[in-house]
Amino acid sequence: MKLPFLHHETDVSTDLRESHDMLDNPKALRERMTADGYLLLRGLHERETVLTARRQLLEKLSAKGMLAPNTPLMAGIFNPDYPEPTSTGSMGNKALTRMPAFKAVVEGAPVMDFFRRFLGGDALTFDFKWLRTAGPGSASPIHCDIVFMGRGTQNLYSCWTPFGDVSLDMGPIVFCLGSHRFDNVRKTYGKADVDADLIEGHFSDNPSDIVERFGGRWATTTFEAGDVVIFSMFLMHASLRNTSNNIRITADTRYQLAEEPADERWIGENPKGHYAWKQQHAEIEPLAVSRQKWGV
Numbered sequence: 401m402k403l404p405f406l407h408h409e410t411d412v413s414t415d416l417r418e419s420h421d422m423l424d425n426p427k428a429l430r431e432r433m434t435a436d437g438y439l440l441l442r443g444l445h446e447r448e449t450v451l452t453a454r455r456q457l458l459e460k461l462s463a464k465g466m467l468a469p470n471t472p473l474m475a476g477i478f479n480p481d482y483p484e485p486t487s488t489g490s491m492g493n494k495a496l497t498r499m500p501a502f503k504a505v506v507e508g509a510p511v512m513d514f515f516r517r518f519l520g521g522d523a524l525t526f527d528f529k530w531l532r533t534a535g536p537g538s539a540s541p542i543h544c545d546i547v548f549m550g551r552g553t554q555n556l557y558s559c560w561t562p563f564g565d566v567s568l569d570m571g572p573i574v575f576c577l578g579s580h581r582f583d584n585v586r587k588t589y590g591k592a593d594v595d596a597d598l599i600e601g602h603f604s605d606n607p608s609d610i611v612e613r614f615g616g617r618w619a620t621t622t623f624e625a626g627d628v629v630i631f632s633m634f635l636m637h638a639s640l641r642n643t644s645n646n647i648r649i650t651a652d653t654r655y656q657l658a659e660e661p662a663d664e665r666w667i668g669e670n671p672k673g674h675y676a677w678k679q680q681h682a683e684i685e686p687l688a689v690s691r692q693k694w695g696v
C-alpha cells in the first residue's frame with residue numbers, strides 16, 4: 401500500500417517479521433539480527449508499565465498546552481493551536497526522560513535483560529533519550545543511526561518503543577529491509593559522523609529512489625504498548641508522516657555492552673549531544689554534494 405513519508409508516498413508493506421517467540425534463544429536472535437537487521441518483539445514490556453509512563457508524559461505535555469482542550473488525556477490529541485508539532489522540545493528533555501515511570505520502560509528489566517542475553521554480557525544504555533512527541537504532519541527523514549552515534553563500539557543497537565498504540569496513520573517507524581547490506585552505502589555514508597563532517601544526516605528525501613538504486617523494500621507494522629523493535633545501526637529507516645490528530649509518543653534509545661567504548665556525546669549527567677551539527681553558524685554540506693563525493 402502507498403504510505404506517506406516526509407515528502408513522498410511510496411509502497412510500504414506491513415509485514416515486519418515477529419521474533420518474540422525466540423526470546424529464549426540468543427543465538428537465533430543474533431542470527432536473525434544479522435539476516436534481517438531488526439527484531440520485532442511484541443509484548444516485551446508489560447502494557448500497564450508502558451501506559452503508566454504514557455499517562456505521566458501526557459500530563460506534562462498537557463501542562464505545556466500541547467493537548468487539545470477538553471479531550472481525554474490518554475487519547476493524546478494534539479492541540480492545533482500549539483506552535484510546534486515536531487518533537488524538538490522532547491528529545492533529551494530531562495523533565496520528561498528522567499521520570500522514573502519513563503525510565504522503568506527504557507531502562508527496565510525486560511529490555512536490559514534482553515540486551516544482556518543478546519550481547520552476552522552486561523549492557524549499558526546511553527543516558528540521552530530520544531523521546532519523540534510527534535504531532536500531526538511530522539515525520540523523520542531517511543537515515544542510518546550510525547552517523548549520529550558511531551564514535552564508540554559499532555556493536556550498538558537502537559530500540560524503538562511506542563508509549564501507546566501506534567496505528568499506521570500515526571507515523572510508525574519504517575525500515576528499508578535489506579539496507580544494512582548496501583555495501584557501498586556502508587563504506588561511505590556509513591563511515592560519516594554528522595558532527596565531524598557536517599553532513600545533512602539523512603541519506604535521501606526519496607524512499608522510492610533508494611529502492612530503485614540499491615534494492616530492498618520498505619516495511620512497517622502497527623504497534624501496541626509493550627512492543628519494541630530493535631535494529632542495527634546500519635538499517636536505513638525513517639518514520640511515516642503522522643496524518644492523524646494524535647501525538648505519536650515513542651522513544652528511541654541505545655544499548656551496547658558495558659565493557660565496550662561508548663560514544664561520549666550521549667553519556668553522563670549532561671550529555672554533550674551534537675556539539676557542531678545543526679548548531680548556529682554550522683555550514684552543512686548539501687546532501688547532493690555528499691552523495692556525489694561518496695559515489696552513491
Ligand SMILES: O=C(O)CCC(=O)C(=O)O
Nearest residue numbers: 532540545560638639652
Ligand atoms: O521515531 C522516529 O520518528 C524516528 C526514529 C529513529 O530515527 C530512530 O529510532 O533512530
